[in-house]
Amino acid sequence: xxxxxxxxxxxxxxxxxxxxxxxxxxxxxxxxxxxxxxxxxxxxxxxxxxxxxxxxxxxxxxxxxxxxxxxxxxxxxxxxxxxxxxxxxxxxxxxxxxxxxxxxxxxxxxxxxxxxxxxxxxxxxxxxxxxxxxxxxxxxxxxxxxxxxxxxxxxxxxxxxxxxxxxxxxxxxxxxxxxxxxxxxxxxxxxxxxxxxxxxxxxxxxxxxxxxxxxxxxxxxxxxxxxxxxxxxxxxxxxxxxxx
Amino acid sequence: xxxxxxxxxxxxxxxxxxxxxxxxxxxxxxxxxxxxxxxxxxxxxxxxxxxxxxxxxxxxxxxxxxxxxxxxxxxxxxxxxxxxxxxxxxxxxxxxxxxxxxxxxxxxxxxxxxxxxxxxxxxxxxxxxxxxxxxxxxxxxxxxxxxxxxxxxxxxxxxxxxxxxxxxxxxxxxxxxxxxxxxxxxxxxxxxxxxxxxxxxxxxxxxxxxxxxxxxxxxxxxxxxxxxxxxxxxxxxxxxxxxxxxxxxxxxxxxxxxxxxxxxxxxxxxxxxxxxxxxxxxxxxxxxxxxxxxxxxxxxxxxxxxxxxxxxxxxxxxxxxxxxxxxxxxxxxxxxxxxxxxxxxxxxxxxxxxxxxxxxxxxxxxxxxxxxxxxxxxxxxxxxxxxxxxxxxxxxxxxxxxxxxxxxxxxxxxxxxxxxxxxxxxxxxxxxxxxxxxxxxxxxxxxxxxxxxxxxxxxxxxxxxxxxxxxxxxxxxxxxxxxxxxxxxxxxxxxxxxxxxxxxxx
Numbered sequence: 001x002x003x004x005x006x007x008x009x010x011x012x013x014x015x016x017x018x019x020x021x022x023x024x025x026x027x028x029x030x031x032x033x034x035x036x037x038x039x040x041x042x043x044x045x046x047x048x049x050x051x052x053x054x055x056x057x058x059x060x061x062x063x064x065x066x067x068x069x070x071x072x073x074x075x076x077x078x079x080x081x082x083x084x085x086x087x088x089x090x091x092x093x094x095x096x097x098x099x100x101x102x103x104x105x106x107x108x109x110x111x112x113x114x115x116x117x118x119x120x121x122x123x124x125x126x127x128x129x130x131x132x133x134x135x136x137x138x139x140x141x142x143x144x145x146x147x148x149x150x151x152x153x154x155x156x157x158x159x160x161x162x163x164x165x166x167x168x169x170x171x172x173x174x175x176x177x178x179x180x181x182x183x184x185x186x187x188x189x190x191x192x193x194x195x196x197x198x199x200x201x202x203x204x205x206x207x208x209x210x211x212x213x214x215x216x217x218x219x220x221x222x223x224x225x226x227x228x229x230x231x232x233x234x235x236x237x238x239x240x241x242x243x244x
Numbered sequence: 245x246x247x248x249x250x251x252x253x254x255x256x257x258x259x260x261x262x263x264x265x266x267x268x269x270x271x272x273x274x275x276x277x278x279x280x281x282x283x284x285x286x287x288x289x290x291x292x293x294x295x296x297x298x299x300x301x302x303x304x305x306x307x308x309x310x311x312x313x314x315x316x317x318x319x320x321x322x323x324x325x326x327x328x329x330x331x332x333x334x335x336x337x338x339x340x341x342x343x344x345x346x347x348x349x350x351x352x353x354x355x356x357x358x359x360x361x362x363x364x365x366x367x368x369x370x371x372x373x374x375x376x377x378x379x380x381x382x383x384x385x386x387x388x389x390x391x392x393x394x395x396x397x398x399x400x401x402x403x404x405x406x407x408x409x410x411x412x413x414x415x416x417x418x419x420x421x422x423x424x425x426x427x428x429x430x431x432x433x434x435x436x437x438x439x440x441x442x443x444x445x446x447x448x449x450x451x452x453x454x455x456x457x458x459x460x461x462x463x464x465x466x467x468x469x470x471x472x473x474x475x476x477x478x479x480x481x482x483x484x485x486x487x488x489x490x491x492x493x494x495x496x497x498x499x500x501x502x503x504x505x506x507x508x509x510x511x512x513x514x515x516x517x518x519x520x521x522x523x524x525x526x527x528x529x530x531x532x533x534x535x536x537x538x539x540x541x542x543x544x545x546x547x548x549x550x551x552x553x554x555x556x557x558x559x560x561x562x563x564x565x566x567x568x569x570x571x572x573x574x575x576x577x578x579x580x581x582x583x584x585x586x587x588x589x590x591x592x593x594x595x596x597x598x599x600x601x602x603x604x605x606x607x608x609x610x611x612x613x614x615x616x617x618x619x620x621x622x623x624x625x626x627x628x629x630x631x632x633x634x635x636x637x638x639x640x641x642x643x644x645x646x647x648x649x650x651x652x653x654x655x656x657x658x659x660x661x662x663x664x665x666x667x668x669x670x671x672x673x674x675x676x677x678x679x680x681x682x683x684x685x686x687x688x689x690x691x692x693x694x695x696x697x698x699x700x701x702x703x704x705x706x707x708x709x710x711x712x713x714x715x716x717x718x719x720x721x722x723x724x725x726x727x728x729x730x731x732x733x734x735x736x737x738x739x740x741x742x743x744x745x746x747x748x749x750x
């Protein structure tokens with residue numbers, strides 16, 4: 001069953017740029033779909049049509065069995081974990097408060113929230129006692145990304161949207177977090193839509209890769225298949241440059 | 245040491261004035277916050293209203309405070325004489341920094357953070373409360389800090405409209421040339437401003453500014469409750485006596501107050517109001533029931549009619565014109581407070597000055613000092629120089645009434661335009677030049693009263709009538725000198741006069 005499905009989705013920005021041009025793909029339950037492309041390819045815009053931050057002009061986006069247009073935006077977004085690079089954490093709240101944010105919006109009682117945040121911080125490899133009361137600015141980049149993931153998982157959403165979640169990390173930390181994430185995803189069985197410009201990352205994490213260029217899907221398929229036979233032109237160039 | 249002893253002696257009164265001052269500032273700032281915060285937020289939500297709203301609050305801040313008071317006096321509910329008008333004016337001034345900082349504070353929050361908050365499933369209100377306001381807080385607090393410090397300073401003007409506060413001392417000190425009084429008002433006001441600045445600065449730097457701001461707001465509310473908002477108590481059904489802001493007026497206000505109290509009325513004093521226009525507006529609005537006016541002033545400045553040198557004609561014309569405005573004019577009190585051109589005795593002797601005509605011959609090398617009103621008035625400087633056909637070489641130096649005599653005594657000006665009953669004329673042995681061409685119209689002192697208020701408190705008119713003809717110019721000059729020269733309190737001088745004049749029991 002597809003948890004997320006885009007069909008012929010188009011979006012033109014006020015500047016006249018065509019950000020999405022009849023984009024279509026589907027994310028099956030429990031699978032990781034990676035949108036891969038250079039900056040300006042439209043991959044982040046496509047991701048934002050899923051949680052309603054961007055409204056397409058044409059085409060249809062279906063999430064959790066209902067068209068996005070039919071969802072109440074707030075209601076929908078509370079069922080989706082959202083992980084963004086760097087800026088995602090609210091700078092005026094502590095790590096614990098950040099993780100408890102969505103449960104708080106959902107009106108969970110304080111004890112249940114605290115229990116959940118301890119559990120999640122431990123799950124992503126942080127120490128609740130040591131990191132919980134720190135400000136995001138006091139953490140390292142890798143620790144911040146772990147907190148971002150913990151926050152996205154806080155209300156146990158079936159679907160995670162991740163926008164360059166490991167972007168601002170050094171190669172070693174990135175590699176370690178990718179492995180931990182993959183492991184965690186398998187254990188928890190979450191459906192994930194992840195955006196990246198990093199070809200090795202896409203190949204490592206994806207069950208399905210969708211390559212985008214200039215607002216269009218140019219190739220999609222299992223990572224091994226895409227890697228073995230990239231479409232001549234953009235995809236082949238992109239892969240060659242990235243994997244050289 | 246003199247100042248310290250003075251402050252120690254008056255500490256209870258200074259504390260009470262400081263409390264009034266704090267109440268004015270707290271209430272005004274609270275109102276400005278209650279209005280400005282939502283306004284600033286609304287501006288970020290619909291940018292189309294942002295520009296016009298900013299323009300309006302900008303303009304509000306440029307209106308001179310006395311002009312603002314003038315507009316407010318006749319306005320029901322928010323206006324009148326007293327704390328309400330002062331608070332409205334202070335809140336209007338505090339609005340700009342609060343609105344502007346709320347607006348820019350929210351706009352400068354990183355758009356990516358705001359989008360992340362939306363992406364997490366926050367509603368618009370939650371985003372505002374949990375993300376935008378907390379992140380804009382340092383900027384908003386900076387605005388509140390500026391607004392509060394400005395309010396503490398501006399609140400001294402509140403005394404001009406009878407709202408009390410430390411400005412009462414400043415104005416009274418200026419009117420009576422009493423530096424100790426000025427300092428006893430100005431130093432605590434400056435200390436309050438510094439204190440407020442330090443307190444809000446500490447809140448800004450606090451580790452959790454939101455919590456600190458909340459605590460401060462609680463403390464402010466508690467302070468307000470403790471101070472019992474004396475300035476805000478609703479006006480009791482008392483007879484309200486007004487006066488303008490110079491010594492003679494304050495003394496006469498106290499004379500009227502003491503006289504009416506002696507006759508059994510409950511009296512509220514609104515003395516030291518900021519000028520003729522304000523007093524007249526307050527009287528017409530019934531905000532004050534009575535004050536002392538001068539026939540010449542009433543005719544030319546209030547009624548805007550041509551002057552005349554015949555005292556009887558002037559009185560009759562004023563009385564009948566006032567009747568049409570719903571005001572009554574008492575019989576003259578007995579002295580004519582005309583303008584007086586005053587010089588130092590040494591200058592008079594050296595140049596042989598006795599009359600204004602004598603002055604005309606020396607006008608080219610003399611410096612004249614006067615207060616603003618005299619430059620503006622129909623019967624002021626322009627008319628005077630025309631009537632006598634002279635012109636001062638240098639433009640006149642404009643200064644506050646209270647600074648005029650010190651300037652004359654220290655030789656910074658050679659001629660001062662004062663009034664005939666100024667106590668300092670006697671105290672400083674100054675020479676009054678004779679108005680030999682009878683240019684100045686008669687300025688007979690009369691009590692002007694609001695007819696509606698007279699009807700509410702029968703007996704006022706009869707009580708006031710007992711003063712008719714009892715105050716001649718030397719008496720008035722003596723009373724003024726007792727305050728200006730001997731630094732006695734106007735209330736005490738007034739009671740003593742009523743006793744010795746036999747108007748009431750001593």
